[in-house]
Amino acid sequence: MLILQLAVKRLMSSIPTLLILLVGLFLLLQLAPGDTVDALIAQLGGGSAETAEELRRYYGLDGSTMARLLDYLWRLVRLDLGFSAIYDKPVATVIFERLPVTLLLMVLSLSFAFIMGMLLGIISARKVNGWLDTILSLLGMVFYATPAFWLGLMSIVIFSIRLGWLPPGGYYDILAGNTGLAHVWDVTRHMLQPTVTLALIYMAIYLRIMRASMLEVSTLDFVRTARAKGLSRNQIIRHHILRNALLPMITIMGLQAGAILGGSVVIESVFSLPGIGKLAYESVIQRDLNMLLGIVFVSALMVIVVNFVVDLIYAYLDPRITSEKV
């Protein structure tokens, strides 16, 4: 119950942020040249002036900016995200169809990056400034410095085309009609490349932070005490250092939730994944204002939720914070 109360409180306090965001973006996009009807006419290879006028009326683009903004906000109050011009469907429907793919990609790649970063960070810190530390740090940085689309394209060339091990794109094999475990396996195979691509890029940050935290924490008093008590090295790492080193890593994870959504624009385009990122890009290009605002709304909510969860984990990991809150 306490958690629920906290969650509601947090959500309420995010409303001004959301409002700034949506109004700002709405007005910003009014300045963009052309509207969704222009984009549609271009896709059709032309159309008469009457056709264009008819379409503007149909998409509700004939009112003033202010009227449309107020209309949009009023609909938002009723939790109605509006209708998408590209998809001829309610925005909410389209977003919820696409959301699972992006969520899966985010959760998988973040977990992978987190776990790999943590393990390699521990190894690095234990051999600080040794050759293994140098190689791991360098490797981490090389991946971090690689543009995601380049890594993805290269991965496709190697694993899908040269070796033929993994499918080059898509979310699952539509034709196979798999169900149950076979379907899970199929999705896994499709998600492997995009997940690993994103994870390798984000891993470096966790590696670096884990290494730094390990080094920092191990000089603190309580670790010295534990060492004096005669605890083994592994025990110290598990019980004392890890618990404290995790805090900054969790923080970064919260911060990265937004960044990964942005990064998914490019990755989803490379791997033809039907997710939110690709949808966002298409909405910008096609001037589908309702869709774009809907995506921003939903991804903002996601970021807020992730940060809330991060706070909960924080409270769990660091007893001092818990005692303050309760």
Place this chain on the structure above:
Amino acid sequence: MLKLNRRTLMTGVATAALATVLTGAPMRAIAEEPVRGGTLSVHMPQEQRTLNPALRASTGVYVIASKIMEPLMDLDEQGALVPMLATSWEGSEDGLTYTFKLREGVKWHDGTPFTSADVQFTAMELWKKYQNYGTALHANLVSVETPDDHTAVFTYSRPMPADLLFGAIPDLGYISPRHIYEGTDILANPANVAPIGTGPFKFDQYERGQYVIAVRNEDYWRAGFPYLDRIIWRFISDKAAAAAALESGQVHMSNYSSLSLADMDRLSKDDRFEVSARGNTRQPFQNTVEFNNRRENLKDVRVRRAIIHALDTDFFIENFLYGNGNRAQGPIPKASDKFFKEGRVDYEYDVDKANALLDEAGFERGGDGTRFELTMHVPPFGEDIPLWATFVQQSLDAVGIKVRILNVDAATYLKEVYGEWNFDLSTGWHIFRADPAISTMVWYRSGSPDGTAFTNQWGWTDPKADEMIDAAASELDTEKRRAMYPDIVDRLNTELPIWMAIDRSFMSTTSEKVRNHHNNPRWPSSHWADVWVVE
């Protein structure tokens, strides 16, 4: 490149009725016995907002919907009209009435019989009111009478050339079911994205961002067809990813030049694929150089001519387009053998001449060798467009004109070029649709409402050209009419409001597992009832 010599289209009641689409003798050996069943997987580069070609005439719509819905007539492998939903067609002497006899025993996918009421409704409520190009083509359509269930009589208030109307029907003549659309908001009708038609395949599902599936229509009016069980169109927007999908066997074909030029060239040397323009001759397109004739410098025809003289188009085609294309000779492409005539006014590559013309026009080089600067709007329609723009930029640099390229998305392009006239140069595609009167002459004829896309918004008017264009559009005698266009082309090339630089053809990349493919001039946009796949 493959060139098809099409015989002229037949008009009036067609002997074409003898020819049938299904004899479509494929170019490869026909010793093989067609195999029934199987799934054809097709690459789609772009999400579609609607799948109803009676409302939206574009290749993206056809490539899916033409398997589900059908036009009144289609084309055979020689490009002659063949019956589809109409079994015969005939125009009156005065060009004011056209009578279509309709096929009997055809059923919509929901079981309702197809009748002349559907034709009447589609023509009056969809084509005339909403369809891009249909609104212009049928502007003078007064009524469609239905004396019986299988006859539709179109009445126009002004003479309509038979050549123009019948020539347009394979693309613009798709029929929608009246019982689904009547009394509804037509643009918002759910059938626009879940089409109901009479075609060989039934719409099954459209998973946004992923795929569209159509399945065999068991009650198709052509007994024994289609061969395939299923067609699946997969949305892959990244070109490199699409090529990878073809090579790994995930998709069987990619139409309308949707792969990168380099990949098409690479796959053309791969035995597993056929890369060709075969079956695409009906929809040629051209790379353009568009001038804003309102600009002080571009207003002068000598400057416009100089710019064209500065472009080594042949070099571009050879080195940048892998040889796929021809130097154009005006707005009517060579592929249109009805209207094209060799040897019209041309501007050969000649840098000296270009420099001389610019000097003569009074635009001397400045201290740094620059005469003046221009911007160029470049839309993202195809990979060749930015390549061509870059080539124009490089070439004009040599004659002292600095070009600044503005890569813009489609919405910006339409807004700034056609809506606000806020450009100097621009480039894009001119798509030729069977007859110059459908969508080509509007690039030159004055009087299109301000802001109308792909029309004359160049700030240029020529009463003489207008007069010639109008005369050709209402000439009823087919032969006379065809002979009028080369003269129009000469006039337009001389005045040069814009320049059509390169004749192009869409290319298809097809897996060797596919049979009976690309056997008519608009094949990617046709019915595919006779296609089958070898496993």
Place this chain on the structure above:
Amino acid sequence: MNVLRYFARSPAAMFGLVLLGCIIGFALFADVLYPKNPLGLAGRPLQWPDLTSRFLLGTDASGRDIAAQLVHGARTTLIMAGVSTVIAIAIGIVIGAIAGFYGGWVDNLLMRITEAFQTLPNFILLLVLVVVVGSTMTSVTLAIGVVSWPPVARLTRAEFLSLRSREFVQACRAIGLRNRWIIFREILPNALPPIIVYGSVVMALAILLESSLAFLELSDPNVASWGNLIGHGRKVLRSEWYVAAIPGGAILLTILAVNLVGQGLNDALNPRLRNR
């Protein structure tokens, strides 16, 4: 001095510094090495790299010399990344400093705005900005700066929060110095080191953001940039992979260099690590 000595002791950091020096060298001498317009038509398109030919690194799909574009692109990329980093840091410092120093409703308001920016995935905001203001290098640089400041603001604010109650600030207040003086002359110099280190992260991200824009064909086509070259290379990736590989390698090396220097500085500035 101590910091520099420690920095020089790290081989990785020195390697980064030398690498960065080379790249800056190329950028400085681009006009000497390749005096011609790098975007001009140099020869037949898509010639493979050949150390014995006129084109060391081959030509791209538009027949332009890749080596010339690479060298001129170093300049574009460094200027773009540098300027957008300065913009991001400037905005970040001002907002963070004001929020951290004044606290109260000012802090609350500024942090709400920062939060709004952070809640929105920055690449999506960048897309919208570029579509609105157009794809010139100036606007792309500005846009990247505008989407990159929130972490800087948060960092600055945190530093200010911890510094503003220190004795020296109290002392300044006591002798009646103006707030602006205290913020920029007293607190900021103390808060600056971690911000400068973070600058390397912003710079690396700026290079990646520009290359992602170019990959989506939304960057400025009228200047030689590595991102544009990758954008062109993407289309010929399968057959002429070097077109994308070469600028991709350049981006990788530059970011690597920036990061190594950044990390070297970080380690050198971190007193706890130094004692080990």
